[in-house]
Amino acid sequence: MGLRGSNGIVTLQSSTSQLASPKDKAITSARYSRLDWWSIAAIAPAIIVLLGFFFLFLYGVFQSLTDLKFGRAVVHFIGIDNYASLIKTGEFWSSIHATLVYAGSGVLAEAVFGLAIAKLFATEVILARAMRPVILLPLVLPPMSVALMWTTMMDPQNGIMNYLLSLVGIGRFAWISDSKTAMFSLVLIDVWTYTPFFALIISAGLQGINEEIREAARVNGAKGWATFLHIELPLIAPYILIAAVFRLIESLNQFDIIFGTTQGGPGNSTSVLSVRAYIAAFQNLAFGRGAALMVVNWMIVLIGAFAMVRLWRFVRQRVS
Structure with missing residues (x-):
């Protein structure tokens, strides 16, 4: 049955x-x-x-939340006194400004240059073939090695950067030796180091676009620039944003490149929160104050990452 x-x-x-x-x-x-x-x-x-x-x-x-300091026998719980003291100092707000400028400028420039390189890799020009084998070189170098290399190259007197500028008639540039140009120099180093990361992620997004979509745009009369703006860019926007999430988190926490080149100087022009926390904890031996600076840095990273992820989800929903 x-x-x-x-x-x-x-x-x-x-x-x-x-x-x-x-x-x-x-x-x-x-x-x-x-x-x-x-x-x-x-x-x-x-x-x-x-x-x-x-x-x-x-x-x-x-x-x-303590007054922990090297050599202090008794540690007291002081609540938010470390945070209250930091808020009252101009150096703290200068560090926040430097952190946001460094991270924001670096990620934005890397996204733009990474997109340009990814578009170049999508072609068969000679320059693209020459760049493909070496594009990953900056990413595999240790950050401290990158810092030492660029410190030598940016030496105002004997550095190769000023020599190259002299070939096109530009005078000596102070680079990391002047507070007015130090932040620009650090962003330049960061862009050179991490633009390949954006280029690789965006290249993967471009390769994932169906060629039939591009062909349909051409049949409807769209030129190359219009196809990029209205077809390719919206489709690869989620890839750009997900790369920006990872790079923003790392840039807000950046320490090696900055400390290896300027150590937060000249003055306080490049003293980001991570560098100031290191100086407070391991040079001034005020571990409680250094921990407070790192907690503030973590909060900024959390807010920035959360905002970027929300933006990524919004763009992904619009594209899908």
């Missing part, structure tokens, strides 16, 4: 499952239990690492 219809088969299967012995059920349960334990064991290292980072973050927040 179980072969007459699907209902009969279901009934037969259900009856068969009900006839399973308690021993078979125990074996099946044991198998699932072993599988669950193996799954837990597989993800346990990741969970431990995440919990460790979370504990360190909470400990850093706690440090920011």
